Amino acid sequence: MPPAPLPLSGKSGRTADSPITYFINKALENPGLISFAAGLVDEGSLPAAEVGAAAAELLGDPQAARAALQYGSTQGLPSLREKVLHHVCAADGVRPAGLNLSADDVVLTTGSQQLLYLLGETLFDPGDIVVTEAPSYFVYHSLLQSKGAQVLSVPMDDGGMDLDALEELLAHLDRSGESGRVKLIYTVDYFQNPTGLTLAADRRPRLVELARKYSRKHRILILEDSAYRELRYDGPDLPSVKKFDGGNEYVVYASTFSKPLAPGLKTGYALLPKDLVAPVLHLKSNHDFGSTNLAQHLIDRLVASGAFARHVEDLRAVYRHKRDVMLRSLEDEFGDCPGVRWTVPAGGLYVWLTFPDEVDTGPGGQLVPAALDAGVLYVPGEFGHVPDEAGRVPKTEARLSFGVADPARIAEGVRRFRTAYGRVREGTAKELVGV
Ligand SMILES: Cc1ncc(COP(=O)(O)O)c(C=O)c1O
Numbered sequence: 001m002p003p004a005p006l007p008l009s010g011k012s013g014r015t016a017d018s019p020i021t022y023f024i025n026k027a028l029e030n031p032g033l034i035s036f037a038a039g040l041v042d043e044g045s046l047p048a049a050e051v052g053a054a055a056a057e058l059l060g061d062p063q064a065a066r067a068a069l070q071y072g073s074t075q076g077l078p079s080l081r082e083k084v085l086h087h088v089c090a091a092d093g094v095r096p097a098g099l100n101l102s103a104d105d106v107v108l109t110t111g112s113q114q115l116l117y118l119l120g121e122t123l124f125d126p127g128d129i130v131v132t133e134a135p136s137y138f139v140y141h142s143l144l145q146s147k148g149a150q151v152l153s154v155p156m157d158d159g160g161m162d163l164d165a166l167e168e169l170l171a172h173l174d175r176s177g178e179s180g181r182v183k184l185i186y187t188v189d190y191f192q193n194p195t196g197l198t199l200a201a202d203r204r205p206r207l208v209e210l211a212r213k214y215s216r217k218h219r220i221l222i223l224e225d226s227a228y229r230e231l232r233y234d235g236p237d238l239p240s241v242k243k244f245d246g247g248n249e250y251v252v253y254a255s256t257f258s259k260p261l262a263p264g265l266k267t268g269y270a271l272l273p274k275d276l277v278a279p280v281l282h283l284k285s286n287h288d289f290g291s292t293n294l295a296q297h298l299i300d301r302l303v304a305s306g307a308f309a310r311h312v313e314d315l316r317a318v319y320r321h322k323r324d325v326m327l328r329s330l331e332d333e334f335g336d337c338p339g340v341r342w343t344v345p346a347g348g349l350y351v352w353l354t355f356p357d358e359v360d361t362g363p364g365g366q367l368v369p370a371a372l373d374a375g376v377l378y379v380p381g382e383f384g385h386v387p388d389e390a391g392r393v394p395k396t397e398a399r400l401s402f403g404v405a406d407p408a409r410i411a412e413g414v415r416r417f418r419t420a421y422g423r424v425r426e427g428t429a430k431e432l433v434g435v
Contacts, residue, residue: 072293076108135384191348
């Protein structure tokens with residue numbers, strides 16, 4: 001007799017395997033594939049020597065080594081909290097006090113993903129509303145689904161989230177008496193995953209104004225996920241949304257050392273509104289009572305010695321080149337394809353393609369198998385969207401990451417993608433004329 005079913009929680013029942021697992025497995029099964037799907041970072045530029053030197057120095061000093069090998073605090077290493085606070089404030093050209101911030105408002109987490117998770121645990125009950133960009137970071141959508149939160153999305157244009165549309169949505173919810181369910185607005189405002197788009201400078205203060213304006217029964221918070229801020233290849237560093245939250249009341253600024261340093265260190269950080277720090281720490285205490293202390297000590301040294309800042313400069317050159325190769329290859333291969341468009345990201349790791357209406361880029365469409373057959377992998381754009389009321393998601397988009405493949409493979413991968421697209425178009429053309 002089979003055993004009785006597992007006594008899974010409601011939350012577990014709402015949590016499915018990420019659709020991306022299929023794509024990661026495909027890449028692992030077939031090393032010949034060129035994967036534009038994985039969100040991993042460039043392998044060759046990972047700072048092995050710098051981390052090695054910092055580790056040797058740390059572990060060579062018995063007292064420092066013991067401090068790093070002991071449990072740390074739930075909130076994280078004080079000296080690193082000071083450093084990240086200064087890092088963010090220096091980028092914004094402000095003093096921490098000017099934003100009502102101190103190192104007591106900083107929490108170090110196991111990657112920024114843990115912060116996203118903890119904030120979800122802290123804020124959401126089933127039925128609460130979270131507003132996101134369309135498309136958005138699909139792992140965050142999974143997290144919201146598992147919390148039972150309702151996701152409402154706002155379209156994007158070249159300047160990131162469309163704030164007129166956001167205001168319309170918030171006003172509508174206000175009129176229908178539902179604004180009390182809105183807890184959070186989520187934005188990946190620098191070189192977004194998945195589109196590569198950035199929230200325009202003039203929208204940043206307005207976003208905070210909108211959150212403030214529609215905060216009736218409770219505050220509507222903004223989660224500013226700045227995971228890619230340091231990976232900037234063109235143009236000036238835009239001020240954070242946090243910079244316009246002078247009282248430190250509305251904006252959670254979340255970021256990470258994963259992208260600009262090393263994901264293996266899995267260390268993220270957040271600058272939190274003062275009264276949100278304790279609730280987040282209570283949950284973190286239940287969760288792990290502190291992220292890996294050793295990684296925090298290593299990063300603390302790398303920031304103090306200037307190795308982190310130098311590494312970010314080097315990385316920018318590496319990724320700028322890769323991005324340029326991808327954009328040039330797209331121009332060469334798809335430049336003459338009517339209806340095919342793509343974003344030109346000024347940073348980050350992603351380019352977002354839009355195909356003509358009749359091309360289905362989804363897992364059930366023709367482009368995925370054609371691309372696999374040609375030896376290239378992409379992420380179907382529909383994973384970044386939540387279905388609308390009629391259950392529809394846009395099915396004509398694709399995310400390409402230029403993070404992992406080397407420049408020659410990027411060019412080759414785009415050629416393969418063009419081959420796959422050509423085959424699908426031929427098939428579609430035949431269908432249209434009934435062949
Ligand atoms: C937009 C965004 N936020 C957060 C994360 C989480 O990264 P980590 O937990 O490694 O800091 C990622 C990872 O890809 C991401 O793309």
